[in-house]
Amino acid sequence: MKIRQIQELLDAEIVCGDDHLDREVYSACGSDMMSDVLAYVKDQAVLLTGLVNTQVVRTAEMMDMVCIVFVRSKVPTQEMLDLAKENDMVLLKTKKRMYEACGKLYAGGLVGNKTAK
């Protein structure tokens, strides 16, 4: 799935990274606990979260993730934006809640992942 499709499916606003919308992503993960996210490894993943602090972007950076979706219209801080831009990440913001946002993407063909190893 292209990041552009994620944006459409979630009716999301692009916070930054609009020049990377044609990137293909193959897996996603939804959580507010960062170590839960870090337990799942796979290239090109998307992170859906309701959490807003710099560690969300760092976690995504450690995982080589390319897109973070903030659910429930959570607004990332300027510092998060700067970190995301440095790492060529797309940040999206949707009004949908976590359950619905994950459901839409899953139904749209973007599946989850198994734990590493």
Next chain:
Amino acid sequence: MSEAVVTLHFSVDGEDFTSAGQASVQVKKSLRQLGISPEIIRKVSIAMYEGEINMVIHAGGGEADVLIYEDHIEIRLDDHGPGIANIEMAMQEGWSTAPDNIRSLGFGAGMGLPNMKRYTDEMKINSVLGEGTHIVMKVNL
């Protein structure tokens, strides 16, 4: 054992949650410059990041060293925090002493130490209550 080819040293500030993880970011950049494979870089940086966050939220900061050898990478984490009372328990997925204010920041799932083990080929924890915790992890190249 042969000498480390590259060594990196970091002080991890225990007062600043926002900047936690900066040492891991730096390690990631350095490994990339050395031409290490993305798979290995990810393992090392995730394991180090979990350890770095633990030093900040559980131990008031500490020191981190990364030693790159011909055939493996070693990550050393040393703090003078409260120590871990029961290492076997702490290694279990889901076991955490993190208070609510830490949970609201996205940490305290009790997955950090298990992740460090998952992503490394060897992990040793040495912890003394009231004195501190020393962790050595190795990732083979």
